[in-house]
Amino acid sequence: MAGPNPIEQFEIHEIFPIVKIAGYQISLTDAALYMLLAVVLTAALMLGTTAGRRLVPTRMQSLAEVLYEFIADMIRGAAGEHGLKFFPLVFSLFMFILFTNLVGLIPYTFSVTSQIIVTASLALLVFFTVIICGLWQHGLHWFKLFAPSGTPIAILPLIVVIEVLSFFARPISHSVRLFANILAGHITLQLVAGFVVMIGALGVAGWFGAALPLVFTVALYALELLVALLQAYVFAILTCIYLNDSLHPAH
Amino acid sequence: MDPLAAKYIGAGLACIGMGATAIGVANVFGQFLTGALRNPSAAAGERNTLFLGFALAEAFGIFSLLIALLLLFVLK
Numbered sequence: 001m002a003g004p005n006p007i008e009q010f011e012i013h014e015i016f017p018i019v020k021i022a023g024y025q026i027s028l029t030d031a032a033l034y035m036l037l038a039v040v041l042t043a044a045l046m047l048g049t050t051a052g053r054r055l056v057p058t059r060m061q062s063l064a065e066v067l068y069e070f071i072a073d074m075i076r077g078a079a080g081e082h083g084l085k086f087f088p089l090v091f092s093l094f095m096f097i098l099f100t101n102l103v104g105l106i107p108y109t110f111s112v113t114s115q116i117i118v119t120a121s122l123a124l125l126v127f128f129t130v131i132i133c134g135l136w137q138h139g140l141h142w143f144k145l146f147a148p149s150g151t152p153i154a155i156l157p158l159i160v161v162i163e164v165l166s167f168f169a170r171p172i173s174h175s176v177r178l179f180a181n182i183l184a185g186h187i188t189l190q191l192v193a194g195f196v197v198m199i200g201a202l203g204v205a206g207w208f209g210a211a212l213p214l215v216f217t218v219a220l221y222a223l224e225l226l227v228a229l230l231q232a233y234v235f236a237i238l239t240c241i242y243l244n245d246s247l248h249p250a251h
Numbered sequence: 252m253d254p255l256a257a258k259y260i261g262a263g264l265a266c267i268g269m270g271a272t273a274i275g276v277a278n279v280f281g282q283f284l285t286g287a288l289r290n291p292s293a294a295a296g297e298r299n300t301l302f303l304g305f306a307l308a309e310a311f312g313i314f315s316l317l318i319a320l321l322l323l324f325v326l327k
Binding site for chain 2: 007176233
């Protein structure tokens with residue numbers, strides 16, 4: 001098989017070293033740089049456009065307002081009116097994932113969400129928020145989450161085991177879904193774009209042959225744009241659904 | 252069996268999962284269309300649920316693609 005290795009694009013390179021603690025090299029990597037970039041872009045969009053608030057919003061201000069309303073409606077729908085106190089968490093997660101996904105789609109940049117460690121950290125943050133807030137608010141009554149009301153006593157032990165297992169499987173599926181979607185998308189894009197170069201190198205006949213994968217690359221790029229938006233949305237709405245369990249544990 | 256051959260066979264087997272996912276995703280959109288054509292006025296409100304269902308179903312196909320890619324490129 002010719003062509004470049006499609007996994008190489010996910011290697012992390014260090015830009016400059018900062019400190020060395022206990023044998024671990026702490027340095028600014030391209031992953032860290034693009035995470036900072038996502039935070040800066042989010043802050044610029046949300047703070048910059050709402051700094052001079054107007055009654056009749058400008059174009060950018062209404063974009064920020066639409067995003068705010070979109071997430072607020074999502075939380076109201078999935079977790080009820082009480083869920084709105086988690087608005088900052090859900091909104092930050094959504095904007096961070098949205099911007100890292102979108103920035104990662106620009107050629108020659110780095111997609112941070114294609115690293116499992118990043119998505120796993122975000123998913124574990126949600127997981128522990130659910131546990132801690134659930135215990136904080138409801139105390140030991142929170143454990144009723146694992147025993148749905150109305151279950152016959154005979155099958156209750158089985159149901160509890162299944163509920164506990166599915167609860168602990170959540171952070172895994174939550175993080176792998178985002179990471180694997182972005183990873184697979186970028187690998188597919190690179191493979192198909194590699195076909196353009198490989199077929200195009202065959203000479204004049206190859207130039208016409210390369211048109212097919214070129215069109216396919218553009219179509220895939222549009223699909224990846226959809227996936228980038230959709231995965232940010234899915235991550236946010238699953239966060240809302242999980243937070244709903246910590247607010248209203250009884251089924 | 253030659254380990255390299257076993258690796259490629261495993262990657263091929265993992266891709267069967269993507270076919271099953273195709274059925275799942277088709278089911279999501281097909282059922283949505285069935286419901287939406289019966290009651291078009293309620294369809295717009297369920298579009299978010301549609302995309303959520305699509306993303307949840309699609310993720311499992313991506314998982315099996317991930318296994319295939321791990322077998323092909325990462326496992327030595």
